Every structure is written in C-alpha cells, then in structure tokens.
Amino acid sequence: xxxxxxxxxxxxxxxxxxxxxxxxxxxxxxxxxxxxxxxxxxxxxxxxxxxxxxxxxxxxxxxxxxxxxxxxxxxxxxxxxxxxxxxxxxxxxxxxxxxxxxxxxxxxxxxxxxxxxxxxxxxxxxxxxxxxxxxxxxxxxxxxxxxxxxxxxxxxxxxxxxxxxxxxxxxxxxx
Amino acid sequence: xxxxxxxxxxxxxxxxxxxxxxxxxxxxxxxxxxxxxxxxxxxxxxxxxxxxxxxxxxxxxxxxxxxxxxxxxx
Numbered sequence: 001x002x003x004x005x006x007x008x009x010x011x012x013x014x015x016x017x018x019x020x021x022x023x024x025x026x027x028x029x030x031x032x033x034x035x036x037x038x039x040x041x042x043x044x045x046x047x048x049x050x051x052x053x054x055x056x057x058x059x060x061x062x063x064x065x066x067x068x069x070x071x072x073x074x075x076x077x078x079x080x081x082x083x084x085x086x087x088x089x090x091x092x093x094x095x096x097x098x099x100x101x102x103x104x105x106x107x108x109x110x111x112x113x114x115x116x117x118x119x120x121x122x123x124x125x126x127x128x129x130x131x132x133x134x135x136x137x138x139x140x141x142x143x144x145x146x147x148x149x150x151x152x153x154x155x156x157x158x159x160x161x162x163x164x165x166x167x168x169x170x171x172x173x174x175x
Numbered sequence: 176x177x178x179x180x181x182x183x184x185x186x187x188x189x190x191x192x193x194x195x196x197x198x199x200x201x202x203x204x205x206x207x208x209x210x211x212x213x214x215x216x217x218x219x220x221x222x223x224x225x226x227x228x229x230x231x232x233x234x235x236x237x238x239x240x241x242x243x244x245x246x247x248x249x
Contacts, residue, residue: 059204090232093206121231 002050002077003156006070006101007085008094009056012113014038015143016085017053020153035069044153058093060100074101081159082106083152088118088125088140098134099164107159108136111152115140133170135162176248181225181241183215183248193245205234207244
C-alpha cells in the first residue's frame with residue numbers, strides 16, 4: 001500500500017512523516033526538478049506501507065514548481081491513499097484542498113492537525129459531524145506531541161472513495 | 176463603499192463581493208471567495224503584495240491579483 005501525505009505548506013506533514021516512519025528514509029529530487037521529497041516505510045498491522053511526504057500545495061491547480069510536483073505525484077499514484085493534513089485553525093482552505101482530492105476519487109483520511117493551536121484560538125470544530133458530512137475519517141491531531149496519530153493510522157484502512165454529490169447532499173445542499 | 180482589494184487602507188475591513196472569473200479558482204485555495212470577510216494588514220511599496228487576514232489567518236496576494244478582487248468595505 002502507498003500513502004501520500006498532502007496538505008498546505010507548513011501544516012505539519014513532515015512532523016507526521018517523521019513520527020510515522022522513524023529512521024528508514026530516503027530523500028530525493030523529483031526527476032527533472034530541484035523540488036525534493038522524502039519517502040519512507042511504516043508497518044500497519046504487519047503490512048509494509050510506503051509513505052510519501054508530498055511537497056505542500058494550496059490546491060490541485062499548481063502555481064509553482066513545488067505544487068507541480070505535488071499534483072504530479074498525486075496523479076501518478078492512482079492507487080494511493082491520501083492523508084490530507086489540515087491546519088485546524090485554518091480549516092476552510094484546508095477543506096478546499098481535501099475536497100479537490102476527494103473529488104478525484106482518492107480514498108482520503110483527514111487529519112485536523114494543530115488541534116491544540118486551534119483550541120487556544122478558541123476555534124471549536126465538531127470533527128464527528130464533519131466526518132458524517134464528508135463520509136471520510138476525520139481525526140483531530142497534534143502531530144508535535146503525537147496526539148491522535150495512532151487513531152489516524154488505524155482509520156486508514158476504512159478510507160474509501162466518496163462521491164462529491166453525496167457530500168453536498170449530507171451538507172444540506174449548495175447554498 | 177466598493178473598492179479594489181489593492182486600494183484598501185491599513186486595518187480596513189470588508190467583504191469580498193466580486194472576483195474575476197479566471198481568478199476564482201486561484202484564490203479559492205487561499206481561502207478567498209465571494210462573501211468572505213477580510214482585513215487588510217500590510218501593503219508593500221513598489222508594487223509589492225497585499226497582506227490580508229481571512230479566517231484569522233494571514234494571506235499574501237500579489238498586486239495583480241489584489242487589483243482584480245472587489246471588496247465592499249465596512
């Protein structure tokens with residue numbers, strides 16, 4: 001199984017990566033670019049899983065080289081599962097990217113990272129309800145302290161593709 | 176009053192009412208869409224970017240983008 005870590009720049013993807021993979025890591029340039037990415041391995045219930053730390057991107061319409069690479073990496077691994085890391089204190093724009101990835105048919109798990117920061121800013125998110133609406137696992141995490149990471153990994157296997165029309169219906173239609 | 180985002184004054188607040196169509200997707204990933212409230216916090220001189228706060232988070236927009244976003248200021 002292959003798992004991609006995707007999200008905006010500076011939301012903690014690499015912290016996740018380091019927590020999940022440990023030491024066995026290779027860093028390389030994406031062919032033809034100077035944009036580097038890291039990949040490593042982890043074990044989930046005995047199965048070897050390849051984890052890729054994709055460069056940060058704001059959307060799937062690339063605006064610079066790093067975003068080009070991020071989008072290309074997503075598109076060339078059609079069978080990948082995607083952990084979308086969102087800064088919980090900036091949830092709306094994070095969800096925009098998550099929805100773009102869901103729309104392309106990838107099984108997605110959402111990590112609402114920096115949960116502690118959002119909490120400190122008095123931002124409260126009903127993760128359960130969000131999960132109900134989106135139909136994909138939504139897990140509050142604080143990657144720096146490791147909170148929520150176990151749950152995130154355990155929910156990977158329940159990630160499955162979701163139809164955007166279903167999400168719209170669950171959200172009560174378009175406004 | 177309507178004005179371009181690039182014409183907002185420091186600390187001025189407003190609501191986005193219009194974005195050039197071909198720009199909409201580009202700025203959506205930055206959290207900017209019609210109906211969003213924002214506050215201008217910094218403008219860099221010599222055609223530099225405009226910084227705004229959207230949803231408690233800072234975003235920096237190039238002047239050529241900020242010129243094509245219309246805001247109703249409070």
